[in-house]
């Protein structure tokens with residue numbers, strides 16, 4: 001039976017993983033495009049990667065919008081969402097209306113941040129949601145052109161809040177099904193050459209999300225607030241390096257209190273993350289800095305706001321994160337207000 005995958009958010013991450021999934025046996029990958037629709041419908045995606053070489057990926061179907069995908073009559077096994085997570089701007093779970101078929105479709109989220117799964121679980125309570133965290137460096141340099149720079153690590157786990165990890169025999173049928181669908185999705189990624197794809201439990205995947213937040217919540221806002229510093233530049237600056245370490249420690253000491261268990265010993269420590277960033281001279285900036293520089297909205301809520309709120313619900317404050325959040329939110333709001341003023345003239 002053909003496995004049908006639909007990508008919503010066919011930018012850097014979405015198109016890169018789409019191009020790998022399309023190589024799995026009996027798998028057809030289609031995309032819903034937005035600003036890159038004209039380019040992709042004419043020429044497909046051109047992908048350049050140090051690991052996989054240069055190739056063209058032509059989606060099975062390229063849709064200009066959700067309605068076209070609904071009208072195609074195709075039934076989707078996996079709907080992978082890799083838009084920028086901007087819950088303060090738009091609820092992207094809405095786009096899945098009419099596309100999710102209960103009992104057949106699973107939703108796969110490949111996005112940074114915490115709490116990204118909730119809107120999908122709320123809107124589609126009977127549907128399996130898989131939560132994905134990727135460490136990859138990729139960019140869409142022009143419409144339909146994807147530059148993969150490095151790394152291919154993608155960790156995927158079923159989103160089963162409230163369920164205890166444990167022996168399969170103790171799980172409900174819905175949980176067993178979610179674990180099985182998760183396993184199959186990771187197999188598809190591996191079949192597409194993504195050897196670093198890894199299957200996780202719900203609890204461990206949430207630990208991976210918190211650990212990634214330690215990196216994103218320290219580097220991303222600090223780069224924007226320091227005027228567009230590179231990761232390497234920040235890690236090598238004594239004061240800024242100390243600040244990054246402090247933010248990472250705050251996140252990593254809060255995570256076990258929120259999750260109710262220690263983070264695995266194999267996860268990199270703040271010192272290890274800093275040392276590797278000090279050595280990485282690629283000159284790369286966090287995506288949030290690029291979003292800010294290009295006048296786009298930043299993923300502030302899922303990277304800063306949600307961790308703060310989730311911790312606060314447990315009575316824990318994260319003062320370093322809170323300061324970054326407050327400053328960045330106001331910076332963004334001021335820019336939006338300036339734009340509105342200019343629009344009025």
Ligand SMILES: NC(=O)c1ccc[n+]([C@@H]2O[C@H](COP(=O)([O-])OP(=O)(O)OC[C@H]3O[C@@H](n4cnc5c(N)ncnc54)[C@H](OP(=O)(O)O)[C@@H]3O)[C@@H](O)[C@H]2O)c1
Pocket residue numbers: 008009010011012013014032033034035036082083084085095110111112134135136137138139140287299
């Ligand atoms: N890039 C990386 O190296 C990297 C690494 C790790 C994690 N991540 C995370 O992965 C997620 C995706 O990031 P990205 O870098 O791939 O972003 P991106 O290149 O900006 O791609 C997002 C894509 O989603 C599209 N989109 C947004 N709303 C849509 C809608 N309603 N309908 C159809 N398409 C829509 C955008 O279209 P438009 O162009 O029209 O806006 C864009 O093509 C983020 O959460 C990010 O933090 C990224």
